[in-house]
Each structure stands twice: as C-alpha cells, then as structure tokens.
Amino acid sequence: MKVLLTGSTGYIGRRLKHRLIQDENIDLRLLVRDKKSISSKIIEKVEVFEGDTFHKESLEKALKDVDIAFYLIHSLNRKDYKNLDKISAQNFLDMAISSGVKKVIYLGGLGVKNEHTSEHLLSRLETGEILSSSDKIQTIWIRAGVIIGSGSTSFEIIRNLTEKLPIMTTPKWVNTKAQPIAVDDVLSYLY
Numbered sequence: 001m002k003v004l005l006t007g008s009t010g011y012i013g014r015r016l017k018h019r020l021i022q023d024e025n026i027d028l029r030l031l032v033r034d035k036k037s038i039s040s041k042i043i044e045k046v047e048v049f050e051g052d053t054f055h056k057e058s059l060e061k062a063l064k065d066v067d068i069a070f071y072l073i074h075s076l077n078r079k080d081y082k083n084l085d086k087i088s089a090q091n092f093l094d095m096a097i098s099s100g101v102k103k104v105i106y107l108g109g110l111g112v113k114n115e116h117t118s119e120h121l122l123s124r125l126e127t128g129e130i131l132s133s134s135d136k137i138q139t140i141w142i143r144a145g146v147i148i149g150s151g152s153t154s155f156e157i158i159r160n161l162t163e164k165l166p167i168m169t170t171p172k173w174v175n176t177k178a179q180p181i182a183v184d185d186v187l188s189y190l191y
C-alpha cells in the first residue's frame, strides 16, 4: 500500500511518520516543502517529494499511485490563513480525486460552528468540510481538542503557565470545557 504523508515535519506528522515507517506493508512517501528538513536516515527509508499544496503540479506528482493520503496541514502562521487553508484543501481534494487516491485522512480541531467558534477552529472545520465534500473519494475526518504531549503548543502553554505562576488571575475562557487527548491516542486513531 502506498501512503502519502503531508505535514511530516509537524508535531503530529513527525510522530506518525515514525509509526508508518515501521510497517513493512507500507510504501511511505512524504510531501515536504523543503527536502533539507528530512534527515538522511529517514530519506533512506521513504520516498521524498518536494512540493506545496498551493502548487497543483507538485501535488499531482506526489499523489501518483497513492492509495491513502494523510492531510496534516494548516497555514495558521500566515496572515490570510482562512482563505489559504480553503485553497490548500480544495487543491488537495481535486488532485487526490484525479490521481485515483482511495482515501484521505484528515486531523482537524474539535468543536462545532456557532457564534462562539474561534476563527482558528472555524478554519479547521472548513478544511474538513472541503476535504469531505466529494462522493468520488472517501475522507476520514478525525477531530481532536487539546493534544497532551510534550511539544504540543496548547499543552506547552498550560505547562508554562502552571510551572511559572504560583497564582493566576484567569480569563473567563478557562471555564470552557475541553476534551484533551494524549498524543499517543491521536496517533492510534490515525494509524
């Protein structure tokens, strides 16, 4: 089975990559924006394609002959991320369909659309909606809230605050109910 992993330099993708490499039945291919970000040890074990979800030609090459494609991407560090994430997801869906990919697996945020939904979460929901919008391909959309694990941004913020401040005046949103999940459990759901 040929599997394409996107976001393999990211928090979740990096960990998933190590799991997928262990499986002898998987031919792993990575789509990265900069090949230099992948260690020579990993390059020996996988196929590495350089590309970007905003460049359809690079997606076309990376998705060729792929059975399952993981979408672990966001543009949150860019100003216009809401719009960019829509374009990125649509490009990925279109190229996955035209390349005959059987399944796309996406990990997004946990929550529903209402007047309290943050811009960030809305964007993650829109990405999931786009990736799930066609009956020509199967999309598995997994949603996670705060991921507990060393290196996870949301977890590190909580750790930093609680380790540095003996007492805290907290904003109202600390009363928001969250469903945290351990990073190992997220990985088990993904693969």
Ligand SMILES: NC(=O)c1ccc[n+]([C@@H]2O[C@H](COP(=O)([O-])OP(=O)(O)OC[C@H]3O[C@@H](n4cnc5c(N)ncnc54)[C@H](OP(=O)(O)O)[C@@H]3O)[C@@H](O)[C@H]2O)c1
Pocket (backbone or CB within 6 Å): 006, 007, 008, 009, 010, 011, 012, 013, 031, 032, 033, 034, 037, 051, 052, 053, 054, 071, 072, 073, 074, 075, 088, 107, 108, 109, 110, 124, 144, 145, 146, 147, 152, 153, 154
């Ligand atoms: N981390 C969490 O706590 C958490 C919680 C809930 C849900 N999630 C979901 O999990 C998914 C992955 O999140 P993460 O925390 O692992 O993200 P991350 O650490 O920020 O990594 C993002 C990855 O996406 C790649 N990327 C960004 N734009 C790209 C593009 N246009 N084309 C190709 N690659 C691109 C980056 O590659 P470069 O190395 O080139 O920048 C990087 O590998 C997201 O959908 C997120 O919503 C994460």
